[in-house]
Amino acid sequence: MLTALSIKNYALIDSLQVNFNQGLTIITGETGAGKSILLGGLSLILGKRADLSALKNSDSKCVIEAIFDVSNYKLQNLFKKLDFDYDEQTIIRREILPSGKSRAFVNDSPVNLSGLQALGEQLIDIHSQHETMQLMDDAYQFQVIDALAKNTQDLQDFKAALKTFKSFQKEYDELLKFQAEAIKEHDYNTYLLKELVDANLVDGELQELEETYETLNNIEVIKEQLTAVNQLLSEEQIGVMSALLAAKNNLQKISKFSSKYEDTFNRITSSSIEINDIFNEVESLQDQLDLDPEQLTIVGAKLELINTLLKKHMASDVAELIVIKNALSEKVSVTEKLDDTIADKQLEVESAKKAIDAVANSLHKKRMAAIPGLTKELEAILQQLGMPNAKFNITLKQTESYQNNGKDQLAFLFSANKGGAFNELKKAASGGELSRIMLAIKSILSNYVQLPSIMFDEIDSGVSGEISNKMGEIMRDMSKSMQVFTITHIPQIAAKGNTHFKVYKEDVGEVTQTNLRLLNHDERIVEIAQMLGGIEISTSAMAHAKQLLN
Known part of the structure; x- marks a missing residue:
């Protein structure tokens, strides 16, 4: 989990230091206050390429540092593979120099961006509209199915068997x-x-x-x-x-x-x-x-x-x-x-094919067994999120060709309306519906695998009322097993957080700066009341805000 974040000389941020806790963390603020700046700084920690224009003061270097508690993530092997120094309290630092060069450090040792990206994927998932598009990707859909099917070991066995099979097949073809x-x-x-x-x-x-x-x-x-x-x-x-x-x-x-x-x-x-x-x-x-x-x-x-x-x-x-x-x-x-050599090699190929087919069949059976449960859970959550007629038809067909994760061909077909025809997600679901589907999937996954910390960037866009209230409850339930951040404009969701930060801009002299402040209980009431009724806070808005928090 992300325990601390420090940003210096980045965009409108002069100097910002903040600590985070477990549970559901809410981040609110007026449009243009700088929530995207916060996300941009965090993205640099995760390996995004640096841009010289991000420097607030072009004569000084930008430094972004984050501390992650990785004690429960079982990342020792990944650190070893990446040749990083392992520490349960891992510190990641990015520096952007005035010259335009950037440097990255993990636990004070210099690292390259590709390695930082590989580590970042295991630490925090910044979920934006772009990430929602992952739903249409076969690889991501397989990840969801395999998480529920508990296919981790089978997938490792398949990759090893596939490597052996390809090696023997190559030798056979060369012969x-x-x-x-x-x-x-x-x-x-x-x-x-x-x-x-x-x-x-x-x-x-x-x-x-x-x-x-x-x-x-x-x-x-x-x-x-x-x-x-x-x-x-x-x-x-x-x-x-x-x-x-x-x-x-x-x-x-x-x-x-x-x-x-x-x-x-x-x-x-x-x-x-x-x-x-x-x-x-x-x-x-x-x-x-x-x-x-x-x-x-x-x-x-x-x-x-x-x-x-x-x-x-x-x-x-x-x-x-x-x-x-x-x-x-x-x-x-x-x-x-x-002829004898080729015959011997052909036997090796056939043996390797039997081994890989056995693992592929195991993957297929487990996936088939997991699909009904996933479909049922998805439809139940989406019903709560204002999509009572949402239906999934998840099909899995075994082919003769070998992919990196088996021999299966997967299709996530969706229908949003009663009696509607099933179609691909990108054709059948709107942007708001895709966001709710993604939230439902993340919620389900959190019950099966140890997910990294997740930051939802206005996943509640386009929803309100009881649906937004239910989305907040889902994110709060997820935060019981993982650290969840959500950037929101919805008061019902903001009230569900364990902690609440406000992003705001202020003028210091002739310079506008972005800051982040942890709100106490009374400040949360005011913030949620403003989200409900605007800058001029009414008595009813204050009462409604207190009701939501309680």
Whole structure:
């Protein structure tokens, strides 16, 4: 509930501080006295966008601060979600700077407007003609039905089930789309994969194949050169091996004379061993040479195949071709397994659909059960409010499509006159009738859910006499379970309040200011008498005012 409000430098308000109590609070005042200014200031607290023109003194900042007792509202989770500091005595402050910038604070911590609006919706409902138009909105009509049906948990379960269902359905649709694309590429991918598999690729084989091909392709030249090397090494008269042997024998004869000769002898001995080894290697290489045209053809074909594949797949080596082959294998495998994957996902979708349908059916049954009671209560209250022939025909039809709150299609049909045809509210009810319907709905809701504080802005417009008296009684009954404010011009309603404030304008020097004053019992008598008979208060008006208050 709203316990205190402070407004500084806003419109015609210089400085205003007021405390509020539980129950029904009445706000009265002459037309133009500034009741709308009070509502405007309170709207800023609830997150309405600021306007620089609202500053009374454009050189100073405007500060509006409200204190709410939220101890009974169970808002801890909302504060946590919004990342606000929770306090049972929550202070909300808005500041409008001369520069035009505005700032908002909750319990002295800066907050953004969207978060402030989310919190404000849970704190106070300023009910004006615009809010009455909510009656025509499906979402609001569902809120009314669901409040009476106690569907809070089912609605949470439905939203969770809907999220799961949509997620599975999206995955299923994406799989089908992927399958359609994959099928187009499957045959080509299979062909490419077979080509790479048949190539029997081995990492690093390209270099080996190229060497083998060069050897086989130049075998005659290689043989010729190896034979020449063999002859140079082994020729009996001028061969390297014979010359080394002679040099070795000569050095051996003098090796004992000096270490220098011995070192030279050892070196030539080593060279002789190495040359012999080379000779043997050359002979081995000669023995390995075998002219094999068939092998040359095989190696050449393999080389040509690899080079063709490298070019086709724009790969740099065989290792990259192997990577491409594995990727193609995975694609082909996934495509071939897609039917099983899609079937599994379809089962998940069907299971999620059964779960969401179960909750939707529960919502539907509870709503159907709540409609007769709501209809009966609405018609009974409206009869008291001067609409004896008002009738509602609330229909609920289950559809196949999923909405955010179930599968139902709701229609609030109304007839104001006896024997009249049922029609949509916006076509069947006048502005005054809509206001009374909204009051009736708010009255009913107050018995089922913890509503935030509510401020009725001349909801009694267009009514008088016994009907206005009954409206006052309804608002007074509502105030037993919640804080209710009403701005009114009707004396019968004003007399029903627990507390009564008067909005008035006064001239201070050369400046007109708006103020708000709590009236005592005698002042209330005078105010209500003026509402009854005008500025010139008659004895009968005073007597009538006392009678109303008593």
